[in-house]
Amino acid sequence: MTQETKASLDFNTTTFTNERRSAEDFAPIANEIRRDIVRMLVRAGSGHSGGPLGSADIFAVLYFGGYMRYDPARMDDTTHDRFVLSAGHMAPVMYAALANAGCYPKQEQETLRKYNTRLQGHPGRDMHLPGVETSSGSLGQGISIAVGMAMSDKLVDRNDRRVFSLTGDGELQEGSVWEAAMAASHFGLDNFCWLIDNNDCQIDGRVPDVMNVYPIDAKCESFGFDTIVVDGHDYADLMRGFDRFLENQRNKTGKPTAIIARTYMGHGVSFMNDKFEWHGKPPSKDQAIAALEEMSTMP
């Protein structure tokens, strides 16, 4: 891709494959996801910038590193590994990942949040966007759905499907998250991987100021998860986390895996970086141009 295409507000048609990669190969994918997030949000005129941009690196590794096995042309089959976005407001990053994987046309990203779109403000299963496994947006519910899916796979169908679910860190304040966690380890769901986007930000401020949830790692550990803390912007470190999950499943440890990814809200766009004020708003046109300009110099 040329620098010009990268800086453009328009969507392109580039897609990426899902395969085992070396750490250096993820940057162009993550950056294209970030650019699409900006392109989508500026058109929508509302929506969440901070969480989606900050977690783009996690999504690059999850969807394009061979950890989650799926066929972009057949997201409705009953054999692919599943991902549940528990933090439903972060939909733009999931939509961008699915588009860049070729699950649906990239151009359709321009419909985000518009009437009758498949890209609802929060994921809507009723709209049948390939790869959206469940509606979400009421925080703290997606992770329980994921646990139910993992139970279906491991305890009933006894197959080797994997289930991933991402929650925010503010989301951890919902008590139901911990009910889900308790059940995941109670049922020995080593096919379940919990991703926590630990950016320390939520709507009203820093997480410990709104309601302290730390220490997150010790909590996950004590709820029976094999817990690993990684730098959510370091691909090698993220891969270490996902590899650990695969190993747990392969070795049938009977323990679910928690990957706590330390991230910065809005990462990739310098004026948003680590600012909770960017949780729930889109860039203006000028800000979007500046963001894309800045990101065009990245791989």
Add this chain to the structure above:
Amino acid sequence: MDLLGSKPTRFGFGDGLVDLGERHSNIVVLGGDITGSVMTSLFKEKFPDRFFSIGIAEQNATTIAAGLALSGKIPFFASYGAFCALRNADQLRISVAYNEANVKIGGGHAGISVGPDGATHQVLEEVAFLRTLPHMTMIVPADYYEARKATVAMGEMIGPAYIRFGRSPVPMFTTEESPFELGKANVLMDGTDVALIANGALVWESILAAKELAKKGISARVVNVHTVKPFDFATVTQAARECGCIVTAEEHQVHAGLGGAVAECTAKNAPVPIEFVGVKDSFGGSGDPEELMVKFGLTWREIYASALVAMERRDKGSSGVRAIRDVATYQD
């Protein structure tokens, strides 16, 4: 009834809370990580010692509020209505209503006019739930001043209460001086041919519909039932008797909300044909607020058309109804 500007009802809630805070030292407010959007941030700035951030934990906040209430405080907890009316439904039922705890809930971003956030955030069912809870007071104000007065009134009454308010600006047509009494519906326009009974954002649409009907020589009565519980049986029964047919209008599922309350009341006291304007048994979706109000049939046009149907049913019996409404998805 004239247009006096426009403002979101949530601003009325935020300002009303500050009014209350100034008058009563035992008013406390609980935050659920969206204090800016539901305007409790105004109270927080003025009375930081009486504001407590509970985080994203609506069930906990509701039950903590019950504990504060049982200790003589008057706690307000506000979030999006989707999460502080239904996520915490059991807590509201047992810890709040059954306890008769003096807990006040502010449910923001109600209805489909939330817009682009989509169905998960567009609560359309909570009026139905809350009005079935014993001891509960349920208020759906129509504009800024009504929301502000309702907030003060619910803070100064004793017992559990819930107020529903919206995100987008809505027309203002009441003033500081307009009468407001909890449980007492306001007749905004007098009329004898058909009663348009509404609350929330649909009150203004009913006024517009009444003005259009007047052009056809039809005299419509507009009744604002801002308090859905306790319900003003007298005013609604009188409207049914004097007009002989009714249209209800609300930004809520057509089932079991204001329309349901009106139907229960009139079935017993004065059975008359009723047409129901509301969301017809479907979830919402993303879009511009105004666009959605049109797509989901929540404007004066549907109220106007329904008034004609209601009158025809009254005059010719229900078998004579002409199919002049576009409510194909709703079976009634």
